[in-house]
Amino acid sequence: MCGIVGYSGNKNAINVLLDGLKALEYRGYDSAGIAYRTCNRIEIIKASGKIVNLEKKLKKNTNSNMGIGHTRWATHGKPNETNSHPHRIGKFTIVHNGIIENYESLKKLLIQNGYKFKTETDSEVIAGLLDKLYSEKNDILKVIVELKKLLIGSYALGIICDDIPDKIYAVRKDSPLIIGIGDNENFIASDVPAILKYTNKYMILDDSEIAEINDKVNIYNDKLDIVFKEAITFEGNLEVAEKNGYEHFMLKEIHEQPEVIKNTVSPFLKNGLESLNDNMPDFGKYNKIDIIGCGSAYHAGLIGKSLIEKYADIPVNVYVASEYRYKKIFTDEQTLVILISQSGETADTLACLRKVHEMGINTLAIVNVVGSSLAREADKTIYTKAGPEISVATTKAYLAQITILSLIALAIGYNKKLISEKKALEIIDSYEKLPSIIEKLTCYDYKNIAKALYKKNNCFYIGRGIDYALSMEGSLKLKEISYITSVAYPAGELKHGTISLIEDGTNVIAIVTDKNIADKTISNIKEVKSRGAVITLIVADKIDDDFDFADYKVVTPSVNDFISPMVNAIPLQLIGYMTAKLKGCDIDKPKNLAKSVTVE
Numbered sequence: 328m329c330g331i332v333g334y335s336g337n338k339n340a341i342n343v344l345l346d347g348l349k350a351l352e353y354r355g356y357d358s359a360g361i362a363y364r365t366c367n368r369i370e371i372i373k374a375s376g377k378i379v380n381l382e383k384k385l386k387k388n389t390n391s392n393m394g395i396g397h398t399r400w401a402t403h404g405k406p407n408e409t410n411s412h413p414h415r416i417g418k419f420t421i422v423h424n425g426i427i428e429n430y431e432s433l434k435k436l437l438i439q440n441g442y443k444f445k446t447e448t449d450s451e452v453i454a455g456l457l458d459k460l461y462s463e464k465n466d467i468l469k470v471i472v473e474l475k476k477l478l479i480g481s482y483a484l485g486i487i488c489d490d491i492p493d494k495i496y497a498v499r500k501d502s503p504l505i506i507g508i509g510d511n512e513n514f515i516a517s518d519v520p521a522i523l524k525y526t527n528k529y530m531i532l533d534d535s536e537i538a539e540i541n542d543k544v545n546i547y548n549d550k551l552d553i554v555f556k557e558a559i560t561f562e563g564n565l566e567v568a569e570k571n572g573y574e575h576f577m578l579k580e581i582h583e584q585p586e587v588i589k590n591t592v593s594p595f596l597k598n599g600l601e602s603l604n605d606n607m608p609d610f611g612k613y614n615k616i617d618i619i620g621c622g623s624a625y626h627a628g629l630i631g632k633s634l635i636e637k638y639a640d641i642p643v644n645v646y647v648a649s650e651y652r653y654k655k656i657f658t659d660e661q662t663l664v665i666l667i668s669q670s671g672e673t674a675d676t677l678a679c680l681r682k683v684h685e686m687g688i689n690t691l692a693i694v695n696v697v698g699s700s701l702a703r704e705a706d707k708t709i710y711t712k713a714g715p716e717i718s719v720a721t722t723k724a725y726l727a728q729i730t731i732l733s734l735i736a737l738a739i740g741y742n743k744k745l746i747s748e749k750k751a752l753e754i755i756d757s758y759e760k761l762p763s764i765i766e767k768l769t770c771y772d773y774k775n776i777a778k779a780l781y782k783k784n785n786c787f788y789i790g791r792g793i794d795y796a797l798s799m800e801g802s803l804k805l806k807e808i809s810y811i812t813s814v815a816y817p818a819g820e821l822k823h824g825t826i827s828l829i830e831d832g833t834n835v836i837a838i839v840t841d842k843n844i845a846d847k848t849i850s851n852i853k854e855v856k857s858r859g860a861v862i863t864l865i866v867a868d869k870i871d872d873d874f875d876f877a878d879y880k881v882v883t884p885s886v887n888d889f890i891s892p893m894v895n896a897i898p899l900q901l902i903g904y905m906t907a908k909l910k911g912c913d914i915d916k917p918k919n920l921a922k923s924v925t926v927e
C-alpha cells in the first residue's frame with residue numbers, strides 16, 4: 328500500500344530513487360513521483376500511472392545527491408498527477424504511506440492559518456503541519472515529535488526541509504519503514520527490495536523513533552535521545568527483485584515453490600520428530616484456536632482448521648481479520664490466537680493482534696517478512712521462508728503458510744499421541760518428497776483449461792471440506808488477476824440457490840481430493856454438468872471413478888492429507904495465471920490492488 332523511498336549520498340539520486348520505486352511498484356501503481364534537491368532547490372516530478380510514465384519525464388543526468396520518492400495506491404483522491412506524492416507546502420516536501428484519519432480537522436486548522444491546498448489527499452496536510460510547526464519552533468526534531476502527537480492514523484514518512492540541505496527525516500506509525508545503510512550513503516524504504524541494488528544492510532525503524540539520514544544515520548527516541556541500533560543483514564540477493572527470465576513475477580514465484588517448501592520445513596524436520604518439537608511453541612495448554620488473516624492468509628487458515636481439527640482434535644475458528652477486530656471475542660487463557668500474514672503489516676490483522684493482547688490472550692504469528700510489525704509484536708513467531716514476494720497475488724507465501732499449519736497439526740497430533748511415531752515419521756518423510764511433486768505439477772500444461780475460461784465472464788469453484796478451502800483460494804487467484812467474476816462454493820450448497828446461475832457453458836472448477844467425501848462431491852458435479860456446465864476437475868489419483876463428466880481433468884498424485892493441500896494448490900495457481908495471461912492482463916499488478924494492505 329504505497330511505497331516510499333529516500334536517498335542521501337554521493338550517487339545520482341534520481342537513478343537510485345527510480346531503482347527503488349521500480350522495486351516497490353508492487354505496493355501501488357496508480358501514480359508515482361520524486362522530489363530531489365538540485366542547484367539548492369527542490370525539484371518535484373510526478374506522473375499518473377505506472378513508474379515508466381514517471382521515468383519518461385525524468386532528466387536522469389541532473390545533478391542531485393538526495394531525494395525522496397513515492398509510488399501510490401490511492402486512498403484519498405483520484406489517482407491523478409496532482410494527488411500523487413511528493414507533496415510540498417512552504418519549506419517541507421514529504422512522501423507518505425498510510426492514512427491520516429484526522430486530516431480534515433487538521434486541514435481546517437491550517438486553512439484558518441492561511442495555508443492553501445492543491446490536492447484531495449490526506450497526506451498533504453502533513454507538509455502543511457510541518458511548515459506551521461517549524462515556523463513556530465525552528466527545530467526540525469522537535470517539530471517531528473510534535474507532528475507525531477497531532478497525527479491520528481498510520482504513516483511512514485520521508486521528509487525534506489528546505490533549510491537542511493542534505494538530510495532526510497523519517498518517521499513511522501503502523502506502516503513499515505526501513506533505513507538502508509550504505510558506505511557514506513543511506514536510504515529509507517518501505518521494503519528491503521528497494522535498497523538491495525545498493526546495500527543489504529538495514530535497520531527497522533520503530534514507531535517511537537525518528538531517523539535523520541545523510542551520509543550518517545542518527546536514530547532518536549521520542550525524548551530526542553540517540554538510540555543505538557544494530558544493522559540487520561538481508562540474507563538473500565537482488566534476484567528476488569528480478570524476474571530471472573520468467574515473464575512475470577507470479578510465474579517465477581510459482582516455480583520457486585519447491586525451494587520455498589524445502590526452506591520452510593527444513594528447521595522443523597532436520598532432526599526428525601525432535602526438531603519438529605524443538606521449533607514449535609508448546610501447544611499443550613490450548614484447547615481452542617482462533618486463526619485470523621485476510622484474503623489468501625484467511626484461506627490458509629481454513630486449511631489449517633481442517634487439518635488441526637482432524638489430526639490434533641482441537642476446535643479451530645477461522646476469521647477474516649476485518650470482522651474479528653470488531654466482533655465480540657470468546658477466548659480464555661486456554662485459547663491460542665494464530666495470526667497469518669505474508670507482509671506482517673496488514674492493518675486489520677495487526678489490529679486483531681493488539682486487541683487480543685489487550686485481553687491477555689497468547690498469540691502466534693505465521694509471517695513471511697522478517698522483522699515486520701506482526702512478527703515483532705506476537706508472543707511467538709514462525710517464519711515462512713518464502714523470501715520476498717513481489718507479485719501482488721500471493722502464491723509461494725500462501726503455500727508456505729499452509730505448510731506451517733500442516734506441521735502444527737502434525738506436532739500437536741503427535742504430542743497428544745493421536746498420531747503414532749511411525750505414522751509421524753512417514754508424514755515427515757513425505758514433506759521431503761513434496762518439492763519434486765510440486766515441480767512436476769508446475770510443468771503440466773494448463774493452457775487448454777485456460778482457453779475454455781478466458782473469454783467467460785464468470786466461473787464457479789466447488790469442493791467439500793478441505794477442498795472447499797482450496798476452492799476459495801483458487802477462485803481468488805482467478806478473479807484477482809483475470810477479472811473474471813469467480814465464486815467458491817461448498818459443493819453441497821449450490822443447490823440451495825446458486826445453481827440457478829448455472830447454464831450452458833458456465834465454467835465450474837471442481838476439486839476432489841478427499842476420498843471420504845468424493846462420491847458426494849461427484850454427485851454435485853453431475854448436477855451442474857446436467858445443467859450445461861463445463862467441468863474442469865482437479866482430482867487426486869486415489870479417487871476411483873471414470874470421470875466421464877469432466878471436460879478437462881488434472882490428476883494429482885495421491886499423497887497423505889498433510890501435504891495434499893500444497894500439491895493441489897498448484898493447478899489452481901496455474902489455471903489462474905494462464906487464464907490471465909491469455910486475457911492479456913497485467914498479472915503482477917492487477918488493477919485496484921496493492922501488495923501490502925496497511926490501511927483498514
Ligand code: F6R
Binds near residue numbers: 670720804922
Ligand atoms: C491474494 C493476496 C491477498 C493477501 C491479503 C493478506 O493473492 O495476496 O489476499 O493474502 O491481502 O496479506 P498479508 O498476507 O500480507 O497479510
